[in-house]
Amino acid sequence: MESYKHSCPVCGQHVEYTAGYCGKQMSCPMCGHSIVFPAVPPRPKDNPLRTSRPSESAVKKKPVTLTPWPFLQRLREFEHWKVVLQCLVPFILVGALLEGASLARKHSSDQPDKIAAPVTQADPGAWKKMTDLARAERAVQMQLKYLTAASADAVRAQEYYNASRNKYHEEESARAQAKLSAARQAFENAFLIYQRLGGTVDYRSQAPR
Numbered sequence: 001m002e003s004y005k006h007s008c009p010v011c012g013q014h015v016e017y018t019a020g021y022c023g024k025q026m027s028c029p030m031c032g033h034s035i036v037f038p039a040v041p042p043r044p045k046d047n048p049l050r051t052s053r054p055s056e057s058a059v060k061k062k063p064v065t066l067t068p069w070p071f072l073q074r075l076r077e078f079e080h081w082k083v084v085l086q087c088l089v090p091f092i093l094v095g096a097l098l099e100g101a102s103l104a105r106k107h108s109s110d111q112p113d114k115i116a117a118p119v120t121q122a123d124p125g126a127w128k129k130m131t132d133l134a135r136a137e138r139a140v141q142m143q144l145k146y147l148t149a150a151s152a153d154a155v156r157a158q159e160y161y162n163a164s165r166n167k168y169h170e171e172e173s174a175r176a177q178a179k180l181s182a183a184r185q186a187f188e189n190a191f192l193i194y195q196r197l198g199g200t201v202d203y204r205s206q207a208p209r
Helices: 055-061 072-075 082-106 125-166 168-196
Strands: 004-005 013-020 025-027 034-038
Touching: 082 125, 125 168
Parallel strands: none
Antiparallel strands: 004 013, 025 034
């Protein structure tokens, strides 16, 4: 099935989609903002028609490029496999206990099985917690980029004002400082949400002072 690519208007992440998603909306896997795919898929570029059949030597010399499946590529780039494994531990324990109970019944078939195998209840919200944590971490990383850029702009504006001492550069410096304050507040809000969901990376230490 032919696939197409569409860029997120916010973070620029390229998202692959098929014709069945044309005109539909989904959340960007990188920044979480909404993406609306084009209603009509882009037309492929027309290739010029060949008037003669290529020779066998040309066909043999043509390099073959193997590209990984997008799904496997995304699995390899996923950053939270540790959280996934923690969520799977209860299910593994349950399977091991059930298998152990089955083997015990086979070895002691002459005696009635009066003790039921213990069952561990897995947390039904574990997957949601992991998804929320991943989304919160992406938000913190994005706000950290905005804060770093705003800090650099504020430093440059202040340097221009110190060198010229004119009214225009003074106003530019004031606007840059206001933008820096807003970016710092947005970063702090995103970092608090990330910590509340169980995030352990100290992104605050990476923020400019």
